[in-house]
Amino acid sequence: LNASLDRVPCSSADIANFCLDLARSDVFSAIGLGSGDAQKGSLNPHTAAKLAEDLTDPVRTAESVAAALGDICTDDLNEATYDALAIAKRHGIGLVNALERAQRFAADISRDASDTQLSRRDLRRNLDSARDHSANLIDDLGVVVSSLVPAGASNVGGEEAAKRPDRSKRVAPAASRVLTVTVRPLPAIGRARYAAEFRTELWELAQSGASRRAQVAYATRQLRSAWKLRAALRTPARQRAGAL
Amino acid sequence: MPPRRKSPRPRMTIPTQLVLRTLLAEPAREMYGLQICDEAGLPSGTIHPILARLEREFGWLESRWEDVVPAEEGRPRRRYYKLTEDGAERSRIALAQAATSTVSLRLAPRPAGGLT
Numbered sequence: 001l002n003a004s005l006d007r008v009p010c011s012s013a014d015i016a017n018f019c020l021d022l023a024r025s026d027v028f029s030a031i032g033l034g035s036g037d038a039q040k041g042s043l044n045p046h047t048a049a050k051l052a053e054d055l056t057d058p059v060r061t062a063e064s065v066a067a068a069l070g071d072i073c074t075d076d077l078n079e080a081t082y083d084a085l086a087i088a089k090r091h092g093i094g095l096v097n098a099l100e101r102a103q104r105f106a107a108d109i110s111r112d113a114s115d116t117q118l119s120r121r122d123l124r125r126n127l128d129s130a131r132d133h134s135a136n137l138i139d140d141l142g143v144v145v146s147s148l149v150p151a152g153a154s155n156v157g158g159e160e161a162a163k164r165p166d167r168s169k170r171v172a173p174a175a176s177r178v179l180t181v182t183v184r185p186l187p188a189i190g191r192a193r194y195a196a197e198f199r200t201e202l203w204e205l206a207q208s209g210a211s212r213r214a215q216v217a218y219a220t221r222q223l224r225s226a227w228k229l230r231a232a233l234r235t236p237a238r239q240r241a242g243a244l
Numbered sequence: 245m246p247p248r249r250k251s252p253r254p255r256m257t258i259p260t261q262l263v264l265r266t267l268l269a270e271p272a273r274e275m276y277g278l279q280i281c282d283e284a285g286l287p288s289g290t291i292h293p294i295l296a297r298l299e300r301e302f303g304w305l306e307s308r309w310e311d312v313v314p315a316e317e318g319r320p321r322r323r324y325y326k327l328t329e330d331g332a333e334r335s336r337i338a339l340a341q342a343a344t345s346t347v348s349l350r351l352a353p354r355p356a357g358g359l360t
Contacts, residue, residue, distance in 0.1 A: 193323070194292070200320040201278050201288065207319075221289030232296035 171202055172212040178219035182226045190233045198222055253334065254297055254304075256342040259290050263298075264335045267305075267325070271332040274324035276310075295325055304331025 179202060183195045198219075205215055254260055262284040267275065269283075277295070281288050299305040306328050310321040327335060 190296070196320070197277060197292075197323045200276075200322055203320050204278055204322075218288050221287055222292070225289040225293055228293035229296055232293045232300065235297070235301045 169207055169209065171199075171206045172215040174212070175202055175215035175219040178216065178223055182219065182223045185226050185230050187230065187233050190229075194229065252302075253338045254294075254302055256338055259284075259286055260294050260298075261339060261342055262286055263291055263294050264339055267327050268332060268335055268339070271327050274308075274326045276322040276324055280325065298331070299325070302331070302334075304328060304334060306331075 176199070179195070179198045182198065183191050186194055202215060202218060205218055210218070263280060263286070266280055266284040275283070277291060278288070280286075280291055280295075284291070295305060295307075299307055304327060305325055307323055307325045309323055312321055314320050
């Protein structure tokens with residue numbers, strides 16, 4: 001991941017590609033893993049349920065990218081936004097296709113597995129949720145594309161650029177959106193705290209002159225470690241008095 | 245099956261060691277997240293899960309919001325982290341043990357190289 005982040009792209013299209021590729025590869029690897037297990041007959045209900053839960057994770061990532069794209073593109077109307085969004089939309093459609101395959105795969109598991117009704121219900125519910133998320137993603141991207149293309153086409157003059165405020169030391173809205181999604185999987189007990197903490201850090205980064213690209217990279221790193229943080233926060237707190 | 249017994253100390257991964265060394269450099273000093281990242285030489289995103297474990301699961305750390313009014317200061321509040329007294333002591337021991345095991349691992353396979 002660090003190697004990937006060293007190559008964090010700088011244009012809207014590259015950022016869209018980068019994040020959506022991450023999401024899509026996660027989906028495909030999850031599906032591949034599950035399919036392999038199912039063929040070997042070794043997939044148990046817990047693994048299946050976990051797999052379904054994992055599938056919702058990359059979709060959340062993709063969702064955050066979709067939200068962030070709006071800001072990126074609003075900031076960069078002169079930077080070929082139409083191309084960026086078209087690419088993002090194409091990737092989003094790939095994501096939906098992958099999730100539909102996952103849905104079929106889940107149906108197969110439900111037929112074949114001799115597990116409990118509860119696990120099957122969880123699996124189906126998670127996959128339905130994943131598919132709904134991805135469908136929303138496509139809708140959002142479609143809306144952003146249709147609303148931004150005319151604006152982008154009419155906003156290529158130098159005067160507009162001259163009027164633009166100095167964006168240095170400003171928190172990148174795209175990074176801010178990614179952080180909003182980052183705290184979603186955290187337990188309620190730590191969500192507000194980490195939301196505030198990440199936003200403070202992002203603000204500090206912006207004040208230190210970090211570029212929008214660096215800010216998005218920061219937020220993406222936090223997003224990628226959100227599940228580790230969630231695990232840490234879900235561990236029961238140790239009894240302090242004399243426990244150590 | 246009996247429940248697995250929790251270790252009394254965190255897994256001493258390299259990032260965990262770097263975070264602890266950074267905090268131990270001045271145990272009484274409070275540091276915020278980005279500062280710890282910078283001084284430990286770790287990328288952002290690495291340290292918060294570590295800090296959360298050290299604080300919540302092991303009680304080696306304590307944290308608090310900076311005592312300022314954001315509107316007056318013109319900036320958001322920082323979250324400061326500091327080793328507890330007990331945590332500092334345990335960190336030293338854990339780091340020493342980690343260093344010992346690293347040294348023994350390194351020396352074992354190649355006793356040559358100057359040893360007489």
